[in-house]
Amino acid sequence: xxxxxxxxxxxxxxxxxxxxxxxxxxxxxxxxxxxxxxxxxxxxxxxxxxxxxxxxxxxxxxxxxxxxxxxxxxxxxxxxxxxxxxxxxxxxxxxxxxxxxxxxxxxxxxxxxxxxxxxxxxxxxxxxxxxxxxxxxxxxxxxxxxxxxxxxxxxxxxxxxxxxxxxxxxxxxxxxxxxxxxxxxxxxxxxxxxxxxxxxxxxxxxxxxxxxxxxxxxxxxxxxxxxxxxxxxxxxxxxxxxxxxxxxxxxxxxxxxxxxxxxxxxxxxxxxxxxxxxxxxxxxxxxxxxxxxxxxxxxxxxxxxxxxxxxxxxxxxxxxxxxxxxxxxxxxxxxxxxxxxxxxxxxxxxxxxxxxxxxxxxxxxxxxxxxxxxxxxxxxxxxxxxxxxxxxxxxxxxxxxxxxxxxxxxxxxxxxxxxxxxxxxxxxxxxxxxxxxxxxxxxxxxxxxxxxxxxxxxxxxxxxxxxxxxxxxxxxxxxxxxxxxxxxxxxxxxxxxxxxxxxxxxxxxxxxxxxxxxxxxxxxxxxxxxxxxxxxxxxxxxxxxxxxxxxxxxxxxxxxxxxxxxxxxxxxxxxxxxxxxxxxxxxxxxxxxxxxxxxxxxxxxxxxxxxxxxxxxxxxxxxxxxxxxxxxxxxxxxxxxxxxxxxxxxxxxxxxxxxxxxxxxxxxxxxxxxxxxxxxxxxxxxxxxxxxxxxxxxxxxxxxxxxxxxxxxxxxxxxxxxxxxxxxxxxxxxxxxxxxxxxxxxxxxxxxxxxxxxxxxxxxxxxxxxxxxxxxxxxxxxxxxxxxxxxxxxxxxxxxxxxxxxxxxxxxxxxxxxxxxxxxxxxxxxxxxxxxxxxxxxxxxxxxxxxxxxxxxxxxxxxxxxxxxxxxxxxxxxxxxxxxxxxxxx
Numbered sequence: 001x002x003x004x005x006x007x008x009x010x011x012x013x014x015x016x017x018x019x020x021x022x023x024x025x026x027x028x029x030x031x032x033x034x035x036x037x038x039x040x041x042x043x044x045x046x047x048x049x050x051x052x053x054x055x056x057x058x059x060x061x062x063x064x065x066x067x068x069x070x071x072x073x074x075x076x077x078x079x080x081x082x083x084x085x086x087x088x089x090x091x092x093x094x095x096x097x098x099x100x101x102x103x104x105x106x107x108x109x110x111x112x113x114x115x116x117x118x119x120x121x122x123x124x125x126x127x128x129x130x131x132x133x134x135x136x137x138x139x140x141x142x143x144x145x146x147x148x149x150x151x152x153x154x155x156x157x158x159x160x161x162x163x164x165x166x167x168x169x170x171x172x173x174x175x176x177x178x179x180x181x182x183x184x185x186x187x188x189x190x191x192x193x194x195x196x197x198x199x200x201x202x203x204x205x206x207x208x209x210x211x212x213x214x215x216x217x218x219x220x221x222x223x224x225x226x227x228x229x230x231x232x233x234x235x236x237x238x239x240x241x242x243x244x245x246x247x248x249x250x251x252x253x254x255x256x257x258x259x260x261x262x263x264x265x266x267x268x269x270x271x272x273x274x275x276x277x278x279x280x281x282x283x284x285x286x287x288x289x290x291x292x293x294x295x296x297x298x299x300x301x302x303x304x305x306x307x308x309x310x311x312x313x314x315x316x317x318x319x320x321x322x323x324x325x326x327x328x329x330x331x332x333x334x335x336x337x338x339x340x341x342x343x344x345x346x347x348x349x350x351x352x353x354x355x356x357x358x359x360x361x362x363x364x365x366x367x368x369x370x371x372x373x374x375x376x377x378x379x380x381x382x383x384x385x386x387x388x389x390x391x392x393x394x395x396x397x398x399x400x401x402x403x404x405x406x407x408x409x410x411x412x413x414x415x416x417x418x419x420x421x422x423x424x425x426x427x428x429x430x431x432x433x434x435x436x437x438x439x440x441x442x443x444x445x446x447x448x449x450x451x452x453x454x455x456x457x458x459x460x461x462x463x464x465x466x467x468x469x470x471x472x473x474x475x476x477x478x479x480x481x482x483x484x485x486x487x488x489x490x491x492x493x494x495x496x497x498x499x500x501x502x503x504x505x506x507x508x509x510x511x512x513x514x515x516x517x518x519x520x521x522x523x524x525x526x527x528x529x530x531x532x533x534x535x536x537x538x539x540x541x542x543x544x545x546x547x548x549x550x551x552x553x554x555x556x557x558x559x560x561x562x563x564x565x566x567x568x569x570x571x572x573x574x575x576x577x578x579x580x581x582x583x584x585x586x587x588x589x590x591x592x593x594x595x596x597x598x599x600x601x602x603x604x605x606x607x608x609x610x611x612x613x614x615x616x617x618x619x620x621x622x623x624x625x626x627x628x629x630x631x632x633x634x635x636x637x638x639x640x641x642x643x644x645x646x647x648x649x650x651x652x653x654x655x656x657x658x659x660x661x662x663x664x665x666x667x668x669x670x671x672x673x674x675x676x677x678x679x680x681x682x683x684x685x686x687x688x689x690x691x692x693x694x695x696x697x698x699x700x701x702x703x704x705x706x707x708x709x710x711x712x713x714x715x716x717x718x719x720x721x722x723x724x725x726x727x728x729x730x731x732x733x734x735x736x737x738x739x740x741x742x743x744x745x746x747x748x749x750x751x752x753x754x755x756x757x758x759x760x761x762x763x764x765x766x767x768x769x770x771x772x773x774x775x776x777x778x779x780x781x782x783x784x785x786x787x788x789x790x791x792x793x794x795x796x797x798x799x800x801x802x803x804x805x806x807x808x809x810x811x812x813x814x815x816x817x818x819x820x821x822x823x824x825x826x827x828x829x830x831x832x833x834x835x836x837x838x839x840x841x842x843x844x845x846x847x848x849x850x851x852x853x854x855x856x857x858x859x860x861x862x863x864x865x866x867x868x869x870x871x872x873x874x875x876x877x878x879x880x881x882x883x884x885x886x887x888x889x890x
Contacts, residue, residue: 538566546572738793
């Protein structure tokens with residue numbers, strides 16, 4: 001699955017035990033009274049220690065998808081499980097080997113059985129009787145004796161032997177968890193290992209029985225076939241069935257297998273597209289006519305597709321002479337191929353197997369980007385109303401059989417499921433008051449359930465359109481002259497309603513062919529405007545057809561990078577007979593792109609942000625990585641920060657760096673630029689006597705708990721260096737915002753839910769399921785639309801400003817309301833949301849004519865990956881200087 005993109009499965013995950021929230025309560029901090037554990041000075045933490053819980057807002061109780069788990073009493077023995085090829089074996093295969101070792105080969109040693117995480121860690125309630133606490137075992141999976149394809153080993157070769165070495169590395173006393181929850185134990189390696197051990201215990205039974213992906217398990221209780229070889233299971237999706245059928249469905253061109261024959265017109269481009277889709281899939285092969293005689297018991301992994309059909313692929317026999325793949329199967333197995341001209345798959349050992357003889361093993365999780373035409377089906381299936389999802393969670397605990405798990409019982413764990421999911425204490429924060437322009441009939445508004453509207457409101461600071469042009473890339477018979485006139489009239493009316501001044505009421509309109517050079521089209525339109533009206537346009541509106549990603553990218557490169565002019569793209573279908581609400585939403589984006597400000601939070605609502613004695617910069621940072629199988633593709637970083645005193649006007653910087661590196665290399669330069677721009681704006685535009693910042697609040701997205709210390713050691717010092725370089729000394733707060741978790745909250749009473757059935761916007765949880773020592777909280781800042789809303793998880797890592805829990809929660813909630821592109825609060829603070837958008841738009845910095853492959857599936861082999869990475873770094877073009885003070889990314 002690419003970087004951040006695509007739908008994320010919510011899974012039917014086991015309850016996880018974690019040290020930083022997100023797991024079941026294991027005798028967690030009591031919620032009555034102050035509830036703060038007594039923390040001695042000797043107790044070390046990574047983040048800021050919690051000094052108090054928040055108290056503002058209306059107190060309620062909510063359900064969460066957690067179950068309480070008792071802590072075991074006995075010792076747990078920790079073993080390293082190592083095999084020579086450990087790093088190349090998938091977790092599923094490792095798990096199968098350990099199960100065979102314990103249950104088939106040596107039950108006399110492994111009783112009671114140990115639990116295994118699929119990688120390196122094995123835990124047991126008894127000390128295994130190994131000499132010097134270590135022993136090596138030979139384990140086989142099966143005995144696939146029959147040859148089923150050229151390229152296999154000689155007949156008679158025995159089954160593959162895997163060597164597994166177990167070595168005791170530690171003894172774990174679960175008592176450390178009790179001390180940790182009481183605040184008398186640091187969150188050190190002993191605690192982490194104990195939490196890991198209990199997680200592995202809880203997950204062992206479902207891992208054996210169901211497809212799994214890190215912390216999630218997927219059962220076929222709820223499923224939907226969406227075609228193309230994809231079957232959705234609740235959470236993720238999987239492929240299954242005859243490989244031939246899946247390939248035919250992929251192209252969606254009928255049931256003629258010969259469309260897979262290169263000799264009969266299969267284009268090379270389409271062959272490569274199919275290869276990317278099925279590579280990595282495990283298949284079973286059945287070369288014989290019947291029974292198990294010719295079936296390989298061990299699944300084979302598809303590496304790639306052959307370049308020719310089975311009747312055109314020849315290989316040299318051991319005894320001399322050549323033979324085609326089709327001839328081989330006809331002679332060796334008396335199995336003439338039904339479709340000899342179609343492709344073969346090449347599996348891991350180089351063997352070539354005709355597609356018609358392959359069946360996809362069920363229960364495989366698809367880890368690639370979903371084909372675009374299937375995205376709607378996936379989203380519809382993944383969308384589940386809160387009440388239905390809560391019921392699914394209750395049922396899921398029974399499906400995963402924690403109560404019946406021999407592993408859970410023998411380790412002395414008890415999942416307390418009789419009372420249902422945990423009920424936890426929560427509060428609903430008051431939303432900030434938002435200010436609009438002084439000429440508005442309604443100059444202030446208090447959002448309700450995370451939403452408001454623009455009726456009777458004008459922008460706080462409306463922009464001016466001096467001149468503009470319209471360039472239409474839809475065919476003229478689909479988007480006619482009257483459609484263009486209606487669109488222009490709709491935009492003019494919407495601009496007038498919100499206060500945008502349009503000096504040019506009759507923009508020039510051009511129809512262009514998308515096959516041409518986009519930059520030439522836009523340049524020609526700008527020159528024509530200048531020639532006729534004496535001024536170049538400060539806005540280009542482009543009308544695009546469906547599936548016009550390439551045109552969009554070229555337009556954004558022209559506007560943001562080459563010429564520094566604002567561009568606004570519209571879909572022709574949407575602006576044909578569009579309602580006024582559509583154009584009002586477009587104006588939200590146009591206004592900030594031209595330097596305007598839509599709305600600001602009222603100073604009394606969030607004094608931390610607007611205190612005139614403590615000018616504050618709020619920064620949002622993110623990193624986006626290439627897709628899992630893309631080599632030679634860079635990672636992109638972004639930093640976004642406000643330049644105004646109202647934390648509503650943001651600027652951005654985007655850079656390219658080494659592939660899959662999470663820490664931001666250029667943060668010092670980027671932060672220096674932001675501080676410089678902030679000081680200049682406050683001094684020159686706002687005419688403030690004290691332009692230097694006194695506070696920096698740095699929100700960091702996309703960082704896992706294991707990388708928190710790296711943020712403090714690598715990124716925080718860069719921010720401090722930037723401050724020193726600019727000769728300012730602000731106090732700094734660092735907050736990590738996370739959305740990649742499975743924690744959900746559900747209203748206990750219907751009257752405490754919003755219209756979608758979700759918890760109301762502003763619901764905050766900082767007790768019961770959070771870290772016992774460090775300052776963290778969950779905030780559901782947005783109103784629900786479809787499905788079950790996902791709260792954001794905030795971890796405060798550093799705080800020179802000594803902000804209170806209420807202060808941090810309230811300012812984070814307020815920042816979710818200044819997202820310029822909508823009249824709804826969003827799920828994370830606006831600067832973090834913007835940083836994510838800037839990263840995803842990084843491809844716009846490359847010249848469309850440079851022929852760089854920026855697709856998710858593009859890749860390079862290892863030999864050329866580093867060379868390719870340098871090409872991407874060298875060709876990355878900076879933002880045009882006109883755009884540096886504007887929210888071009890909106």
